Amino acid sequence: MTSLILASASPRRAQLLEQIGLTFRVQPADINESVLAGEPAEHYVERLARGKAQRVASQNPNCLVLGSDTSVVLNGEVLGKPGSEAEAQAMLLRLSGQTHQVMTAVALAQGEHCQSSLVVTNVRFRVLSESEITTYVASGEPMDKAGGYGIQGLGGIFVSELKGSYSAVVGLPLQETAGLLAEAGHPVWHSWPCSKESQI
Numbered sequence: 001m002t003s004l005i006l007a008s009a010s011p012r013r014a015q016l017l018e019q020i021g022l023t024f025r026v027q028p029a030d031i032n033e034s035v036l037a038g039e040p041a042e043h044y045v046e047r048l049a050r051g052k053a054q055r056v057a058s059q060n061p062n063c064l065v066l067g068s069d070t071s072v073v074l075n076g077e078v079l080g081k082p083g084s085e086a087e088a089q090a091m092l093l094r095l096s097g098q099t100h101q102v103m104t105a106v107a108l109a110q111g112e113h114c115q116s117s118l119v120v121t122n123v124r125f126r127v128l129s130e131s132e133i134t135t136y137v138a139s140g141e142p143m144d145k146a147g148g149y150g151i152q153g154l155g156g157i158f159v160s161e162l163k164g165s166y167s168a169v170v171g172l173p174l175q176e177t178a179g180l181l182a183e184a185g186h187p188v189w190h191s192w193p194c195s196k197e198s199q200i
């Protein structure tokens, strides 16, 4: 089977791929992540996922390459990873008591070909106090995460409702990823052992 590369520096994405039994190597993609003037969030997220996959595919023409992007979107505005603790504090204050969208796109590239899928999940935060936001920011958890929180970590206690894909919020929508891989002739169950029972 064609070898698989994950074009990402995100440890969460690697963990999610490992969770479904895939064998792959990691080669992060270095691309410009600026939002274009007037660009809709959906377009931005899918463009970045495709850009990451295509950059690494161009360097590895015989491999399948997965790229992904996750952004938090509040009232149409893209909130990326906070650049400072003050920015993280301000982002979390804006998310407090509100519903936002987590948009994650996954792209699979090989040679010149690229297929992608966008997943939008609605996440509601309960009202957060300024002091708990300060304590949370001091934990360091928000700094490498879109919107300044991690649902899989301490940030999970802020979430009062979720409609959509949990794995997409963490960084990689597993159902859509498996679907793209199957279409490309790389079904995930090929790498599964006969019995996974003993490992769960």
Ligand SMILES: Cc1cn([C@H]2C[C@H](O)[C@@H](COP(=O)(O)OP(=O)(O)OP(=O)(O)O)O2)c(=O)[nH]c1=O
Pocket (backbone or CB within 6 Å): 007, 008, 009, 010, 011, 012, 013, 028, 029, 068, 069, 070, 071, 072, 081, 102, 144, 145, 146, 147, 149, 150, 151, 152, 169, 170, 171
């Ligand atoms: C909302 C949310 C995001 N995140 C993470 C997933 C992504 O790693 C990160 C969003 O930034 P991305 O730019 O999508 O990814 P990245 O810079 O970490 O890695 P790469 O571009 O090399 O693939 O935020 C969580 O871990 N938990 C969450 O609840």
